Amino acid sequence: MPDSDLRAKYGAGAFDAGLKLQPRTFERRVAQRDSLDQHFTKLWLDFAITGMSQRKVLDTRTRLLVLVGQYTMAKSHDALEDTVRATVAAGVPPREILEIILQCLVYGGHTTVEPAIQVFHRVAEELGLLDELRASQLPLDGNDSKRSYEEERKRWHPEDVADPRCADLMERHGWLAVGRGLTLRPRHHLNTLGWQDALDPEWADLWVKFVYQGMYSRGIVDDKTRLLCMVGNCVAIGETTQGRAHMKGAMRNGASPREVMEVILQSSVNFGMPAMLHSLIMFVELVEEAGRLAEIGNPPKRAKTS
Known part of the structure; x- marks a missing residue:
């Protein structure tokens, strides 16, 4: 079916939103799905494209950078290329896009980041961005x-400063x-570090x-955004222990509970409902511990079911 007919069939709104997210592949993906199952195609468009991608909890920059990190961690290179292009088109500095990819080295290692660097370099070269980079x-x-030292010390927790291990570890590993x-991780x-x-x-x-x-002091992307991306990365790879820590860290650095929750909810589109729900349950427990449930609607206690 011609693209114009598909646009009429599924709506201009879905096509316009989809092309912003997936400028290189969206029309092909719609055509493929339509040729196989039109009802599924409409469900997908209504949920993922005109639904989730149009929510306003996260600004466009943050939402796209989260996707860059998640596609890097998931080694989904076609989706990563599309998202890099979409993020550049949205006006996000190329240096910030690259930084989210590079930060994935901490949790994904070189086997994850190397192919993502290749994707980014190819797109940057094609778009004439290498001189800017x-x-x-x-x-x-x-x-x-x-x-x-004096400025950063003001942000350290008093219990950490008073801990006798602090001075010893700084002497041997440096205050930087x-x-x-x-x-970033008070108390x-x-x-x-002491255990290792x-x-x-x-x-x-x-x-x-x-x-x-090194990596966490680069300052290319602000800590709030970087940590929201880390939350998304953890959902993408099913890493709950560090995910919980980064949820707390994101809120400590200015993210609202609603913004952190939105990263989790958005992850359902690409990484499925079970991964999203598992992280969501953990997040609600964390917010309850912090006494901030009112900021996410005061949900009732979740009934445990078998």
Whole structure:
């Protein structure tokens, strides 16, 4: 069926929204689905395209960057390419798009990030973005020379500062690495670093300097957005322990409970209802612990069923 007929059949609104999300493949995907099952096609469009993608809880930049991270983690390279193109078209700086891909190295490793870099580089080269990317690079030391011990110390939890392990770990691993962890993971980072340091000090030094002094201190994407993307990444790969930590971290850095919940709900489109629901249950429990249930509608206690 010609694209004009499909547009008339399923509605201009669905097509316009779909082309913004999937500029390279949307029309082909609709045509394929329509040739196989028109009822399914309409259900998919109503839910995923004119439904979920049009919700306004997250701004366009955040919603698209979350998708970039999720497609990277899921190794869904066709969808990643489409989303990179859509995100550039939406006016998001290419450096921010690349940063979300690079941040996936922490949880996905090189086997996940390397093919995503190839996808991004190909699109950036085609769109003439490489000069802009070269000009916007961080210096070799990242942001180390710009960071201030006095300013960052103001954000550390008093219990962490008073902990005798704090000074010892800073002396051996440096305040730039340990301090960033204290900012992002108060009353937790010293436990994690101390445990790894006891197991293997050399490994602990490599880990904390790469992850906290390095990747988590780059500052290319603000912490609120970066952590919302991390929540989405964790849903995509079914990582609940770190997912819970990043839900808390996102709210600690300015995300509302409703925004965090929206990342989880949006994940249902690409990663299924069970993954979404599992994360949602965990998130509601976390919000209840924080005394913030009113911000997500004061849901009743969820009945446990077999």
